[in-house]
Amino acid sequence: xxxxxxxxxxxxxxxxxxxxxxxxxxxxxxxxxxxxxxxxxxxxxxxxxxxxxxxxxxxxxxxxxxxxxxxxxxxxxxxxxxxxxxxxxxxxxxxxxxxxxxxxxxxxxxxxxxxxxxxxxxxxxxxxxxxxxxxxx
Numbered sequence: 001x002x003x004x005x006x007x008x009x010x011x012x013x014x015x016x017x018x019x020x021x022x023x024x025x026x027x028x029x030x031x032x033x034x035x036x037x038x039x040x041x042x043x044x045x046x047x048x049x050x051x052x053x054x055x056x057x058x059x060x061x062x063x064x065x066x067x068x069x070x071x072x073x074x075x076x077x078x079x080x081x082x083x084x085x086x087x088x089x090x091x092x093x094x095x096x097x098x099x100x101x102x103x104x105x106x107x108x109x110x111x112x113x114x115x116x117x118x119x120x121x122x123x124x125x126x127x128x129x130x131x132x133x134x135x136x137x
Contacts, residue, residue, distance in 0.1 A: 023050045024058060024101055024110055028087050028134035034096040036060050037071045038115045047137060048087065048101055055110055058101065076100060076111040087132045090118065092125035099129075103136060 027047045034041055046062035051070060061068035081104075088100040097118045102109040114122070 023053075024055050024103065025049045025137035026085055026087070026101060026103065026134040027062075027137050028132050030087070030132055032096050034089060034098055035115060035117060036098045037069060037112070038117060039066070039069055041066050048134075049137065058110060058112075060098070071112055073101075073110040073112050075108055077108050078102075079107075081105045081107055082109065085134045085136055087134050089130040089132065090114075090122075091128045091130050092118070092121040095121060096130060101134075 025047075026049070027045065029045045030041075030043055032043050034043075041060070042063055042065060044063040046060055049059055049061075051057050051059045055075075056073060057070050058073050059068055059070050082102040083104065084102070085104045086102050087098060088102065089096045090099045091097075095117075097115065098112055100109050100111045
C-alpha cells in the first residue's frame with residue numbers, strides 16, 4: 001500500500017514538472033512598435049508567459065507605459081524542434097503584429113489569431129515575417 005501511494009505521488013510530481021516545462025515564458029527586447037491583438041505597444045522589453053496550464057491564454061507585460069494584456073493563442077507545430085527561442089511578427093508596411101512564440105528545442109509553439117487591424121491591412125499590403133530573438137524566463 002505504501003509503495004502504491006509513493007508511485008502515485010511520484011507520477012503526479014512528474015506530470016506537474018512536464019506541464020511546467022511546457023509553459024511558455026519568454027522575454028525579448030522588441031526594437032519596434034507592434035500590435036498584440038488589437039492593442040499597440042511601443043518598442044521595449046516584454047515578457048510573454050502562460051496564464052493557463054494549456055497555454056491557451058498568454059499574457060504580454062513589460063512596458064510601464066502600457067498595461068499588460070491577456071491574449072488567446074492556438075497551438076502550432078514544426079516538423080523539427082525550434083532552433084531558437086523567438087517571437088515571430090508579421091510586418092505589413094510599417095506595422096508589426098505579434099504572430100508566434102517559439103521556445104528552443106520544442107516542436108510546439110503558440111500562434112495568435114489575426115486581429116481586425118491585421119486582417120484589414122493584409123488585404124492591401126504585402127506581408128513579411130520578422131523574427132526577434134528571445135530568452136527563456
